[in-house]
Amino acid sequence: MIQEASAMGLLRTILIILLVYFGFKILARLFAPFLLRFVAKKAEQKFGEQFGGFKNQANQKQQQKQREGETVIDKMPNQNRKSNxxxxxxxxxxxxD
Incomplete structure (x- = not known):
């Protein structure tokens, strides 16, 4: 049993493909900003966990020890300078000239 393709069937298939394509484009334009914002936020969190985790803990401890208006010197200059x-x-x- 062999079925033959008709012009109406071909036209209907092309129409369905075009509707799906343009529907996807419209939905992508609507939801792309939300998706990109979500991905950027997740990447920022992962970056913060990997590189900022140790610094954040140290900064929080240091800020707790410091009082407002207090001057803190993190590194003392080398006092053993001699001119050559x-x-x-x-x-x-x-x-x-």
Whole structure:
């Protein structure tokens, strides 16, 4: 039993494909901003967990210890600075054109 394709069947199939295609385009335009916002928020959370987790804990502990208006020095400058005497003397010069 062989069925033959009719012009109406072909036209109906093409019409269904076009309706599905344009329907998908319209729905994608409506829901794409929500989907992208959701994906960006999830990526930000994962990034924060991986890289910011340790910093956030340290910053929270440090902020709890500090009082308002208090000055905190995180790193003291190296006090053992010596000028290097082996460099020689500095000679100021001018370029000649």
């Amino acid at each position: 005497e082996k460099v020689g003397e500095y000679i100021d010069y001018e370029e000649i």
